[in-house]
Each structure stands twice: as structure tokens, then as C-alpha cells.
Amino acid sequence: MQISPNTPSATPVNFAAYGPGFGCVLASMQTLSDAGHAACPQAWSDLTNLLHILIEDEGMTTEMAAWEATVPESLVADYRQLVGI
Numbered sequence: 001m002q003i004s005p006n007t008p009s010a011t012p013v014n015f016a017a018y019g020p021g022f023g024c025v026l027a028s029m030q031t032l033s034d035a036g037h038a039a040c041p042q043a044w045s046d047l048t049n050l051l052h053i054l055i056e057d058e059g060m061t062t063e064m065a066a067w068e069a070t071v072p073e074s075l076v077a078d079y080r081q082l083v084g085i
Contacts, residue, residue, distance in 0.1 A: 013043040015071045023078025026051065030083065051076060055085050 015022060029040065029048040037045055047069060054065040055076075062080060066073040 013041075013047075015047065015075060020074065021078070023075045024082060026075070026079045027082035047071070051079055055080060 018025070026044065026048050029037070029044060032040070050069050051065060054060045054068055060068065062073055062076045066076040069076070
């Protein structure tokens, strides 16, 4: 089963609206404590998990992962650079 931040039952999140640098927020999610994760919106954790699956497990390119996650390519590129994948 694939995790999607834009499931039909959830209100879609416009990640592009967070602007440049949001990839840094997603990359930092890996180092947060459980309390830190709990303080963040669930959609952020879901997107971080989805990007990890798409890039690491499925071997998708930046462009493919961005299309699948419905986020800007720049966000995925920033995320990849910051987490080293």
C-alpha cells in the first residue's frame, strides 16, 4: 500500500504554498523526536515517508517522485540533496 499525502478522505495540502525551503523542513523530519513529530502536521510526516519510499525503495528520479507525490520538483530536489539520496 502506498502512502499518499493527498488521499481522497483528507483535505489536499498545497505543499507548493509553503514556498522555497520547505524541502529543508521535510529533511529535518528524520531527526525529530517522537514529540517533535507529534507537533507537526500529519501531512508533513506522510509526505516525508512517501518521498523516502518513492526515492529509496522504488528508485524514482526527482521528476518521477515529484509527479507521484504531486509536489514541485524543486521540493523533491531540495529534500534529496539535504538527506543525501
